[in-house]
Every structure is written in structure tokens, then in C-alpha cells.
Amino acid sequence: xxxxxxxxxxxxxxxxxxxxxTESQISYLxxxxxxxxxxxxxxxxxxxxxxxxxxxLGKRKRLLSYLSKKDMISYNKIIMNLGIRKSEKx
Numbered sequence: 001x002x003x004x005x006x007x008x009x010x011x012x013x014x015x016x017x018x019x020x021x022t023e024s025q026i027s028y029l030x031x032x033x034x035x036x037x038x039x040x041x042x043x044x045x046x047x048x049x050x051x052x053x054x055x056x057l058g059k060r061k062r063l064l065s066y067l068s069k070k071d072m073i074s075y076n077k078i079i080m081n082l083g084i085r086k087s088e089k090x
Contacts, residue, residue: 029063030082
């Protein structure tokens with residue numbers, strides 16, 4: 001799956017079709033996470049996909065951390081729109 005197949009109903013993608021922005025990358029990763037999660041519900045012993053899911057979650061977590069430091073308003077907006085839980089600070 002390439003980046004052109006992003007869900008068209010994602011309102012977080014910038015109006016300029018900028019797929020490089022942090023917000024659009026987080027939206028794209030969230031879409032992939034939901035697809036992999038549904039796949040793993042059908043195939044619970046697919047450890048390769050499980051590892052891929054962990055890598056995607058780590059990347060999304062790093063992007064969310066970066067966004068929270070740079071633009072808190074945008075971070076809160078994306079958390080609310082995508083239904084992602086806020087990460088606890090350690």
C-alpha cells in the first residue's frame with residue numbers, strides 16, 4: 001500500500017495535499033494501525049504483522065511527541081479527531 005491510498009475522509013490532511021506534514025503522517029499511520037489491528041484479530045499468531053504494528057505505533061508515538069512540543073493546539077486537535085489516547089509523561 002502506498003501513500004496515495006490514504007483514506008479520503010481524513011479531514012486532517014492539509015488542504016494542499018501535503019502528505020509530508022506531521023498531522024497527515026499521524027493520520028496515515030493511524031489508518032494503517034487500524035487496518036493491522038483488524039488483521040491481527042483474524043490472524044492472532046501473525047508475528048511479523050505484530051512487529052510491524054509495534055514499529056508503526058512507535059513511529060506514531062514519536063511524531064505525536066514532536067507535535068506536542070512544537071504545536072500544542074494542533075496536537076490536541078489531532079488527538080480529539082482521531083480518538084488517540086494521550087500518552088502519559090514519565
